[in-house]
Amino acid sequence: MKFGLQLGYWMAQPPEHAGEIIVAAEAAGFDAVFAAESWGSDAFGPLAWWGSRTERIRLGTSVVQLSARTPTAAAMHALTLDHLSGGRVILGLGVSGPQVVEGWYGQPFAKPLARTREYVDIIRQVLARRAPVTSAGPHYPLPYTGAGALGLGKPLKPIVHPLRADLPIWLGAEGPKNVALAAEIADGWLAIYYTPRLADMYNEWLDEGFARAGARRSRADFEIAASTQVVITDDPAAEVERMRWVVALYIGGMGAPELNFHAQVYRRMGYEREVDEIGRLFQAGKKAEAAAIVPDQMILDTAIIGDEAHVREQLKVWEAAGVTMLLVGVSDTEQLARLAPLVQ
Template sequence: MRLGLQLGYWGAQPPHAAVPMIQEAESIGFDAVFTAESWGSDAFTPLAWWGSQTQRVRLGTAVVQLSARTAASTAMTALTMDHLSNGRHILGLGVSGPQVVEGWYGQPFAKPLQRTREYVGVIRKVLAREAAVINDGAQIRLPYDGPGATGLGKPLKSITHPLRADLPIWLGSEGPKNVAMTAEIADGWLAIYYAPRLAGMYDEWLDEGFAREGARRSRADFEVAAHCPVVITDDPATELAKLKPATAWYIGGMGAPGMNFHERVYRRMGYDSAVDEISSLFQAGKRAEAVAAVPDEMVAECAIVGNLEEVRAGIKRWEQAGVTMLLITVRDLDQLRLMAPLVEG
């Protein structure tokens, strides 16, 4: 199984050690590095800036939010990144949620699966560069002919020839319908809060997509990249406690009440009562209590924490569950350097 480094999105300030982290990851044999975005830093700019300091690792987004850019704009950025990196770009996309889509980007959130399908379709048309891009969809119309249109819109074909028509597109998806569509139309799945014990359920969702007429890939050439905090330590209890604030935030604050996709992931794992308590406390402004309500096992299921041999065994377990790339979040450069034996096997 390959390892990828997830740098994520920025907090209040840019991270200080990103370039050394990326260079160390490349040096010890990581396959890829990824950046993300929420409602602050964007994903593409750091990826290009930091990625220019590398030679081999693939450079991916996990994820770029669909509503932040038109499909054509994302295709332009992706083909530019692919040229600048000599064919190392992975375009990871995700729909985000209604709070961000409607509150930050000012776009409607309805029918996210339909929007994703059309969005990916337009990007593939741009990258194929076989004809001027036309899309007569319910979500994306090219040329635009809706309210306010001048009627002068013209179908266009990219001036720049893409380096690869098959630039890999991975989708961040969480629910059964979205994961099935990911297997149908994408080259990889960016799984968040993946639990190896539920591999059979994930396989059912993926297999439904692979079986659809016109499916792009099969299990044999499809990538499953699972986000996973990895910590090598002799004090796992302390390290699990450090991961709980992020878990509480995603369950209680990263989504609207009644439409929080991250919360639903944990409910599928069987943590209904814990999710109810965490959500209630978080929404009441009791964040410390919400963090304290996160059970150890809820964090441990979606992370690998322990000594080197325990971590090695954990990685093997995730690989046996069907994960082809472990997308690791690492605290610092020293912790990253401890990962070297894991890459070596």
């Protein structure tokens, strides 16, 4: 099982010492570094800037949002960075949620599965560069002939010859249909709030996708990259306490109450009652109360926290569940140094 460094997205300011952490992660043997985006920093810029200080580590997006850019624009970003990095890019894509898509990007959220399928197909056409890129739509028609069109559009091939036609595309997915789609059309699955105890359920979703006609990969060559917190500490209770706030935010605040994909993930784990109460308190502005009722086990299901012996045992559990890469967040080089022996 490989390790990936998860930078995430920026908060109010760019993170300090990220460049040094990435260089240290490469030296420690991390396989990849990933950057994300929400409605602030983008994912490609940090990888280009900080990734220029590295030589081997792969550069991944986890994830770039479909509605932030057209599929041809996403392909341009990916093929450009792939050339600059010598073929190290992993293009991680995700649909985000309706609050961001409709509230920030001003795009409709409907038909996320169909949009994803069409989006990936267009990107693969660009990267293959076998013929001018076309799409019948309906979500990303090329050439565009709809309302306001001048009728002068023509199919085009990228001017730049992509470095790799098979640049890996991974999909961020949380629900059964989206995970199955990842197994069918992508090269990997970016899993958030993964828990090994539900591995059988995840495998059913994945197997559905692998079994579809024309599936791109099989389980043997498909990557499962799970984002988690890996913390080596003699005081796990303090780390659990710190993480309550993050879990409460994602359950109660990162998505509309009517449609919050993160909350649905925890409901599938069996925390229906807790999710409802956390959401109710958070939406009422009682954020501290919402965090306080997050059960310890809700955190420990999706994180690895404890002394080094415990962490090593848990890593075996996650690998046995089918995870091929752990994406871990690291705040400084000191924390990374504690994780480095686990990567070897």
